[in-house]
Amino acid sequence: MKRSIATVCLSGTLDEKLDAAASAGFDGVELFEADLINSPLRPDEVRALADARGLTIDLYQPFRDFEAMPEPDFRRAEAKFDVMEALGAPTMLVCSNVSPHAIDDDALAAAQLLELASRADARGLKIAYEALAWGRHVSEYDHAWRIVERADHPALGTCLDSFHILSRGTSLDTIDAIPGEKIFYLQLADAPFLSMDVLQWSRHYRCFPGQGALDVRGLLARVLAAGYSGPLSLEVFNDVFRQADPCRTAIDAMRSLILLEDEPLPEPAALNGFAFVEIGVDSPEIEDLLRAMGFAHVGPHRSKPVQLFQHGEIRVVLNHGVGEDDPEVVAIAVDSSDPDASAARAEALLAPRVERRRGAGEADLTAVAAPDGTAVFFCGPDWLDDFLPTGEAESDGVPIERIDHITLAQPFEAFDEAGLFYRSVLALEPSASAELAAPDGLVRSRAYAAGDVRVVLNVPALASTRERSELQHVAFATSDALAAARAMRERGVPLLAVPDNYYDDLEARLGIDTAPLRELGVLYDRTPEGELLHFYTARLGGRVFFEVLERRGGYRGYGALNSPVRMAAQTGGERHAEGAGA
Amino acid sequence: MKRSIATVCLSGTLDEKLDAAASAGFDGVELFEADLINSPLRPDEVRALADARGLTIDLYQPFRDFEAMPEPDFRRAEAKFDVMEALGAPTMLVCSNVSPHAIDDDALAAAQLLELASRADARGLKIAYEALAWGRHVSEYDHAWRIVERADHPALGTCLDSFHILSRGTSLDTIDAIPGEKIFYLQLADAPFLSMDVLQWSRHYRCFPGQGALDVRGLLARVLAAGYSGPLSLEVFNDVFRQADPCRTAIDAMRSLILLEDEPLPEPAALNGFAFVEIGVDSPEIEDLLRAMGFAHVGPHRSKPVQLFQHGEIRVVLNHGVGEDDPEVVAIAVDSSDPDASAARAEALLAPRVERRRGAGEADLTAVAAPDGTAVFFCGPDWLDDFLPTGEAESDGVPIERIDHITLAQPFEAFDEAGLFYRSVLALEPSASAELAAPDGLVRSRAYAAGDVRVVLNVPALASTRERSELQHVAFATSDALAAARAMRERGVPLLAVPDNYYDDLEARLGIDTAPLRELGVLYDRTPEGELLHFYTARLGGRVFFEVLERRGGYRGYGALNSPVRMAAQTGGERHAEGAGA
Structure with missing residues (x-):
């Protein structure tokens, strides 16, 4: 189907918005009136600009506060029809009246919309009438449809908007009763569940389908079943976008639509956990740390300044060729049952390909770039052959087994974009967002998981003008956190110190004996499903640290309750180190 | 009265919070439990640290989900009493239960709180019971008081919280009926009016009294009248803070309390508009612009690299000794009927003094620094004597008369702080916040005014990781915007171009003849009170531009409706200039 996007979704001036929409592959745009009013381009120039970029102008929107008025303003409407003719925009969106002067009279609304449609029709234009969720007398789509049906003019149809419908929880049953050709336009938007005034919710927190909590997919299916064949058009008001x-x-918007349409998107290949995590480093200290954690240096890469370390199923690749500053996670790799299929899906979802130099006979690893620049590799079984064996043996004294999850700090503006990237490209399912209180501000955290591939995205709840820590970590699963902590401590791994106050509170809250945890700095959480025991290494001088965690029973979380104490300890440690260095 | 602040109001680790509270002059703190739990300091170390900084620990908070339970957790309470003894904290805040297991039974709640109070009393501690606005069965302060009254124990009192009370709109009448000595604690917080879930509102959007819309002052008066004599304590959860x-x-918090208490704060002196605005510049171009706008070069300063330009009542000081980059507003000066009184009030409100070099015989101008670094001068009549007259005459062809307002972009974290600064130090009254859609994001705008002194503060709705324009402007009042625009155009003042689309829309909406406006690039707004005609100069290469505005009738706004077209034109112009330069 044709894909369209409202100009209000995008930042910038009108020409920049058109450029962005065209470069992401959209077929058309909804022109948001303010974007035209604020532009120095005349309507015919906008039309030419859109034309030159292969974009149609599918909708002119919104025309407000028109129907059910004591004196409907046809002069204003005719002036906007002039603009639409110059733009080549076939349809005007009329949204339900919010004026205090509006009259609660469907017959009047229908009569005035009929007159409007006749005037539009005389110019070859059409009117799509939509219920705003906060309309004064018309706030439900089925009500708007009844008015359209009553007016009964071929140039008058309805516009359905997933946010306005799903935010109110209106039954979708009436959709089936609307003839497809009377649905003149379909606007799609998702949103997180928020308990707030629906207008504010709509104006600030909409997001692209797949980023929120609304069943946009279900609504789309109903609308298509009703016979709608117009554009799938995104209309998102979002403060971050x-x-x-x-x-x-x-691109984020287009990815959302591709995922929503599903076909002809290649199916996701089954993933069997993480193949490796790659850390960019410029110092050898991390090698000592990995050895102290029981890793073996499996070997150097055949042709690159890259070293592979392994412990059980955990593989950490140290790349001395990237990462000019402090250590950071530069790539994650999933073990795919079909790397080519994984890559094809990623390509279909507009993930940019990462080109890496490859020597003769080396594995052809496909990688794409996540929104924060992290490379995501799709690995089959043969990539390990690229490393020359040293014969070094793993130490068996540290019981850590595999990568449980990888937590990546995201740039503020990329949180939803990154979430949709992992959700679509790797077919990971999101869990609910958590809010973590760090000493330097609130952090939003959301996990995306499928089987043993778990990625946790962290982002500040608000961007800041102050500098602050944006940490990443790799969490290793163990079947015995206490033994792992003891072994690491004995082997000289620097562990994050946990305050005694934390254990005092744990005892007060849960009445458990915390002595073994306290001795080793192991944190604890429990839910009805199970228990979590976990601990952290100190930071590697840069953004990166490691976590070791033991999930008992059906514990599925990530210890969010303990994140504040961890973050405070890291901040305190950092300030202490700064003080000591000064 | 004693002044206290909850540690949760402040960012940082616990020791940093204590340092900050002490340096702002607080007498005590409420210790937020998580701040202790996350700290490596033992309770006795926290007590010593607070002691050394002259701070008492007035409240330990919160103790949650205790009362009206099938099995109240006295073990947990006793463990927290241990902590309080080590801290030297006399009172524990028990907030009303939110647990689904809580029973709706006031007698049970009273009995369990009585037992808790007896146990606290045995240790010389006290219990302050507070209704959370979202408590499961107890959500109103008068309900909490009835339970306290029923339990009737000397170690049990109530805690009043202005947010919990005012957010629900509970009648304040019961306050008069509570004996003062049974009000164990008073927590003060303000908040903007928001139509959202009260818990989210409370957790993210509280602010200091005077920054929001709640009548904290009225509530305080009732509580003091009831005989409360404990600390005035701020408890604010705010994502930005x-x-x-x-x-x-x-400091912001302390300023809020000083303003709230009123005495012994010096009365504000009457202000008679702006004495001058000072712009830091490193190039002579702005002098040409000012002359083109009809200004005369009155003269250089006796001893500083500073030039005074004047036009009618408008005085612009160009300072060539500051402003290393682009031109920016570095100071605003108000004409005070009593500069010493103004300075005394500013000092009492903790405004930091700005020291400027002063030559012998020169006016002793007192200045304080606003939160964004802008200097605020208090001028009497004699400051003009510091300039050596050139004898240059003003041009009388440009009808601009006085400074109407000055709009300053604020750093993201300083919006509420700056607002309270102007509200308290200059006794300006805030208007409602407006939200302006700029091409690179939403901008929050709020005006503060008294008589002819008007300061408008703009800040991005969200901080950004991208660079963006943070513009300042000085608006000149005229009695004839069209004549002023015509004169300026004839004299070669570069004016901001306004799109034709804007005028087309204006005609469509209002049915007015826009030809005279369109010809000169003058914007228009009207309200039931009056009309606004205004236009802008192009930018001076930096952050600064000028506005000229004509207020007709009782128009009191700032043309917020037209800000988006202005901001889009500025962004477009800037991008165009960048393109041309490349």
């Missing part, structure tokens, strides 16, 4: 790079937002 | 510099936040 308003200030983000419009080209990135447009 | 959580990430701002804690020392600045603590």
Whole structure:
């Protein structure tokens, strides 16, 4: 189907918005009236600009506060029809009246919309009438449809908007009763569940389908079943998108639509956990740390300044060729049952390919770039052959077994974009967002998981003008956290110190004996499903640290309750180190 | 009265919070439990640290989900009493139960609180019971008081919290009926009016009294009248404060309390408009612009690299000794009927003094620094004598008369702080916040005014990781915007171009003849009170531009409706200039 995006979704000036929409592959746009009013381009120039970029102008929107008025303003409407003719925009969105002067009278609304449609029709234009969720007398789509049906004019149809419908929880049954050709337009938006005034919710927190909590997919199926054949058009008001790079937002938007349409998207290949995590480093200290954690240096890469370390199923690749500053996670690799299929899906979802130099006979690893620049590799079984064996043996004294999850700090503007990237490209399922209180601000955290592939994205709840820590970590699963902590301590691994106050509170809250935890600095959480025991290494001088965690029973979380104490300890440690260095 | 602040108001680690509270002059703190739990300091070490800083620990908070339970957890309470003894904290805040297991039974709640109070009393501790606005069965302060009254124990009192009370709109009448000595604690917080879930509102959007819309002053008067004599204590959960510099936040908090208490704060002196605005410049171009706008070069300063330009009542000081980059507003000066009184009030409100070099015989101008670093001068009549007259005459062809307002872009974290600064130090009254859609994001705008002194503060709705324009402007009042625009155009003042689409829309909406406006690039707004005609100069290469505005009738706004077209034109112009330069 044709894909369209409202200009209000994108930041920038109108020409920048059109450029962004075209470069992401959209077929058309909804022109948001303010974007035209604020532009120095005349309507015919906008039309030419859109034309030159292969974009149609599918909708002119919104025309407000028109129907059910004591004196409907046809002069204003005719002036906007002039603009639409110059733009080549076939359809005007009329949203339900919010004026205090509006009259609660469906017959009047229908009569005035009929007159409007006749005037539009005389110019070859159409009117799509939509219920705003906060309309004064018309706030449900089925009500708007009844008015359209009553007016009964071929140039008058309805516009359905997933946010306005799903935010109110209106039954979708009436959709089946609307003839497909009377649905003139379909606007799609998702949103997180928020308990707030629906207008504010709509104006600030909408997001692209797949980023929120609304069943946009279910609604789309109903609308298509009703016979709708117009554009799938995104209309998202979002404070972050308003200030983000419009080209990135447009790609994010297109990815959302591709995922929503499903076909002809290649199926995701089954993933069997993480193949490796790659850390960019410029110092050898991390090698000592990995050995102290029981890793063996499996060997150097055949042709690159890259070293592989392994412990059980955990593989850590140290790349001395990237990472000019402090150590950071530069790539994650999933073990795919079909790397080519994984890569094809990623490509279909517009993930940018990462090109890496490859020597003769070396494995052809496909990688794509996540929104924060992290490379995501799709590995089959043969990539290990690229490393020359040293014969070094793993130490068996540290019981850590595999990568449980990888937590990546995201740039503020990329949180939803990154979430949709992992959700679509790797077919990971999101869990609910958590909010973590760090000493330097609130952090939003959301996990995306499928089987043993778990990625946790962290982002500050608000961007800041102050510098602050944006940490990453790799969490290793163990079947015995206490033994792992003891072994690491004995082997000289620097572990994060946990305050005694934490254990005092744990005892007060849960009445458990915390002595073994306290001795080793192991944190604890329990839910009805199970228990979590976990601990952290100190930071590697840069953004990266490691976690070791033991999941008992059906514990599925990530210890969010303990994140504040961890973050405070890291901040305190950092300040202490700064003080000592000064 | 004693002044206290909850540690949760401030960012940082616990020791940083204590430092900040002490340096702002607080007498005590409420210790937020998580701040202790996350700290490596033992309770006795925290007590010593607070002691050394002259701070008492007035409250340990919160103790949650205790009362009206099938099995109240006295073990947990006793463990917290141990902590309180080590801290030297006399009172524990028990907030009303939110657990699904809580029973709706006031007699049970009273009996369990009575037992808790007896146990506290045995250790010389006290219990302050507070209704959370979202408590499961107890959510109103008068309900909490009835339970306290029923339990009737000398170690059990109530805690009143202005947010919990005012957010629900509970009648304040019961306050008069509570004996003062049974009000064990008073927590003060303000908040903007938001139509959202009260828990989210409370957790993220509280602010200091005077920054929001709640009548904290009225509530305080009732509580004092009831005989309360404990600390005035601020408890504010605010996402921005959580990430701002804690020392600045603590000063902001203290300023809020000083303003709230009123005495012995010196009365504000009457202000008679702006004496001058000072712009830091490193190039002579702005002098040409000012002359083109009809200004005369009155003269150089006796001893500083500073030039005074004047036009009618408008005085612009160009300072060539500051402003290393682009032109920016570095100072605003108000004409005070009593500069010494103004300075005394500013000092009492903790405004930092700005020291400027002064030559012999020169006016002793007192200045303080606003949160964004802008200097605020208090001028009497004699400051003009510091300039050596050139004899240059003003041009009388440009009808601009006085400074109407000055709009300053604020750093993201300083919006509420700056607002309270102007509200308290200059006794300006805030208007409602407006939200303006700029091409690179939403901007929050709020005006503060008294008589002819009007300061408008703009800040991005969200901080950004991308660079963006943070513009300042000085608006000149005229009695004839069209004549002023015509004169300026004839004299070669570069004016901001306004899109034709804007005028087309204006005609469509209002049915007015826009030809005279369109010809000169003058914007228009009207309200039931009056009309606004205004236009802008192009930018001076830096952050600064000028506005000229004509207020007709009782128009009191700032043309917020037209800000998006202005901001889009500025962004477009800037990008165009960048393109041309490349």
